Amino acid sequence: MSKIEQVLSKYNLDITDEEVKDAVKKIIAEKVHENDTPEVKKFLMGSVELTTLKTTDSDTSVLAFTEKVNKFEEAYPDLPHVATICVYPKFAKVVSETLEVEGVEVACVSGSFPSSQSLIEVKTVETSMAIKDGATEIDIVMPVGQFLEGDYETVVDEIQQQKEACGEHNMKVILETGCLKTAKNIKIASILSMYAGGDYIKTSTGKLEPAATPEAAYVMCQAIKEYYEQTGVQIGFKPAGGLNSVMDALIYYTIVKEVLGEKWLTNKWFRMGTSRLANLLLSEVIGEEVKFF
Numbered sequence: 001m002s003k004i005e006q007v008l009s010k011y012n013l014d015i016t017d018e019e020v021k022d023a024v025k026k027i028i029a030e031k032v033h034e035n036d037t038p039e040v041k042k043f044l045m046g047s048v049e050l051t052t053l054k055t056t057d058s059d060t061s062v063l064a065f066t067e068k069v070n071k072f073e074e075a076y077p078d079l080p081h082v083a084t085i086c087v088y089p090k091f092a093k094v095v096s097e098t099l100e101v102e103g104v105e106v107a108c109v110s111g112s113f114p115s116s117q118s119l120i121e122v123k124t125v126e127t128s129m130a131i132k133d134g135a136t137e138i139d140i141v142m143p144v145g146q147f148l149e150g151d152y153e154t155v156v157d158e159i160q161q162q163k164e165a166c167g168e169h170n171m172k173v174i175l176e177t178g179c180l181k182t183a184k185n186i187k188i189a190s191i192l193s194m195y196a197g198g199d200y201i202k203t204s205t206g207k208l209e210p211a212a213t214p215e216a217a218y219v220m221c222q223a224i225k226e227y228y229e230q231t232g233v234q235i236g237f238k239p240a241g242g243l244n245s246v247m248d249a250l251i252y253y254t255i256v257k258e259v260l261g262e263k264w265l266t267n268k269w270f271r272m273g274t275s276r277l278a279n280l281l282l283s284e285v286i287g288e289e290v291k292f293f
Contacts, residue, residue: 046080096134211241240273
């Protein structure tokens with residue numbers, strides 16, 4: 001067996017889409033209502049990665065976006081601030097120089113986001129430059145085309161090279177689960193991404209449909225659990241794309257709680273990539289509609 005085959009042989013890959021659907025359906029029916037509380041919603045606010053990844057983004061718009069986070073702490077001192085501001089690499093400097101709130105990370109999507117269709121040399125340079133300009137976290141996209149062809153060696157090699165470019169900074173690997181189709185593929189992609197050095201695994205870019213789904217989240221969390229049991233290394237989880245409601249957030253929170261447990265229920269290990277959700281969660285916590293962000 002190759003080294004990668006040896007790695008994969010340690011994990012349970014005998015999973016079907018149907019059993020995953022049944023498990024998720026059971027969790028949603030039996031457990032979500034327990035977490036529909038003001039305390040959980042406050043926690044979720046602190047796990048939001050406030051994200052702007054628009055073609056129309058500019059220094060001016062990103063600066064204003066960052067200033068909202070600065071002003072939030074003054075407006076709502078008793079509520080947790082967002083975990084992260086997530087932008088394109090060219091705006092890392094704007095965010096890092098404008099951000100005044102302690103404990104908010106500066107994340108950049110990198111490595112030819114969202115397609116990952118570029119030369120590895122270009123991907124690593126982009127990542128290095130984002131770090132140099134102030135990014136404290138990097139989100140990359142797994143090379144999905146190579147994965148679907150079964151070229152796992154290239155997948156691992158590219159992730160490893162981009163992790164080297166990150167240095168000591170955390171790197172999230174986006175699987176683009178909607179393109180992977182099956183639970184087994186999502187499980188394999190999760191394991192390879194963690195093995196190659198990903199500090200988090202993330203569902204989606206938000207640029208393709210379907211984006212995050214509870215079923216994909218369940219499989220990824222199972223992979224994280226097994227990886228932790230095998231290696232002792234704790235890996236973070238980030239659903240992103242298609243988080244349109246507070247109930248969506250509660251479902252992902254519940255899946256993490258039921259599969260991974262309390263150890264993952266911090267804003268370091270559980271993140272949500274979204275912008276619209278920040279206002280929705282804030283409105284629920286405050287008790288009236290608020291459009292702050």
